[in-house]
Amino acid sequence: MSGSTPFKMRLVHLDLKGAPPKVSYLSEIFPLFRALGANGLLIEYEDMFPYEGPLRLLRAKYAYSASEIKEILHLAGLNELEVIPLVQTFGHMEFVLKHTAFAHLREVGSFPCTLNPHEAESLALVGAMIDQVLELHPGAQRLHVGCDEVYYLGEGEASRRWLQQEQNSTGKLCLSHMRAVASRVKARRPSVTPLVWDDMLRELPEDQLAASGVPQLVEPVLWDYAADLDVHGKVLLMQKYRRCGFPWLWAASAFKGATGPSQAVPPVEHHLRNHVQWLQVAGSGPTDSLQGIILTGWQRYDHYSVLCELLPAGVPSLAACLQLLLRGMSGLATPNPTGSSQKDPEGRRPSTQCSNHPAGLWWSSQSEDGLTAPAQPPTYPEVHLGWACVQVSRPKPKAGWRVTREAPLRHSDSAEMHAGRRWGAAPPLLHTRPAHLAEQVWGSGARPWKAPHPGPSTHTSRSPEGAAGPMGRGRHRGTPRGRQGAWPEELCVWKLAGHTGN
Secondary structure, three states: OOOOOOOEEEEEEOOOOOOOOHHHHHHHHHHHHHHHOEEEEEEOOOHOOOOHHHHHHHOOOOOOHHHHHHHHHHHHHHHHOOEEEEOOOOOOOOHHOHHHHHOOOOOOOOOEEOOOOOOHHHHHHHHHHHHHHOOOOOOOOEEEOOOOOOOOOOOHHHHHHHHHHOOOOHHHHHHHHHHHHHHHHHHHHOOOOOEEEEEOOOOOOOOHHHHHHHHHHHEEEEEEOOOOHHHHHHHHHHHHHHHHOOOOOEEEEEEEEEOOOOOOOOOHHHHHHHHHHHHHHHHOOOOOOOEEEEEEEOOOHHHHHOOOHHHHHHHHHHHHHHHHHHHHHHHHHOOOOOOOEEOOOOOOOOOOOOOOOOOOOOOOOOOOOOOOOOOOOOOOOEEEEEEEEEEEOOOOOOOEEEOOOOOOOOOOOOOOOOOOOEOOOOEEEEEEHHHHHHHHHHOOOOOOOOOOOOOOOOOOOOOOOOOOOOOOOOOOOOOOOOOOOOOHHOHHHHOOOOOOOO
């Protein structure tokens, strides 16, 4: 399925710290991921993992059970999706350090985001978390240990004393903790390769990075979610990492969750441009140095932030980005001056093209859920992927909703829903179930999974440089707790996943 794509691994990121979906929904969406070109998952559990023993207090109220984790892995296996679990071990530790039992392990007492690397108990804590995650992932070949955006590193009292010693630096401190965590993973399971986000490594001198021992233990994930990322700069960074001794590198793009902390629907053009740039990086960088690409889909900028785009709303963007990675620019629709009827080269479904449409493509027949192609080119945004187009329409403004952090939307009775402000101009909502979307992409009957119930259905269900925040990432900016974000009822996961309760 990979064709001529430079990314042999294409992982979809599941950010479970915000509105984590039910397993029944994952059973429906995994076949679509695979059909669209994904062959792996990066699962960021955070507080949705069923930690046991002294770590049990880390679990959210409606965390997945051990049996549900096994079912998720089984479903991924059925769809030939390699699963890479992600465990934060340095920064973004709010879900751990917010608890009184672990608050003494904060780098700075006032902020629960960063772990104190000087405490032996800190390494024991993340080691215990890693052990439990690996125990429930017996077939894992890789483990992502995070280590991004380690805010306030070096500002704790112990770090200040340590930095007063000659030749000590925050870079050395960061590398020391990364090495300790990666060594713990290797000691627990030698066959597992640790991955790390690369932002804390970018500015380190080559000699320091090469001498740290880290390149022999981990594979860095270069992330950039900008539509105008610096291709030449990324190529130079890849060359630097290779000179330092990293044998393999990864890329990370975004299909949603990278353009605003309260964004409702992904700006598809932004994300497509981001992937176009990454294709250029892959084509210009060191040959065969990239293991693959992770299409990130953040659902919160951090543990305490409001929800941004939910997974159902991001499916069209994900589909477009995956198809772009597989087919290159030839996979995008182009205007046809003749306006004639065309067929997909692979013989799938006919489409009609028009010279005055921005992408020149829309469906020429009615779909099963009642959507029909307009007589004239649509005036509101559509999502274009390869030879398919999924219509998006504006709903009428309605009451919004706010979802509290402590109530992830897995069960209809679990969400603390509060009547919120009304939408001034309601965002566009996708009016297509995942399996319906698959049929629109591939043609009716082209894929083996069971079709959903017939009839209409409505959804109820990071730019690093120059962005705000201590590390300038712009993904997990610390949004003040208590800020409200309005969410239409159609976006609630529990509705999409089959619940009908009020």
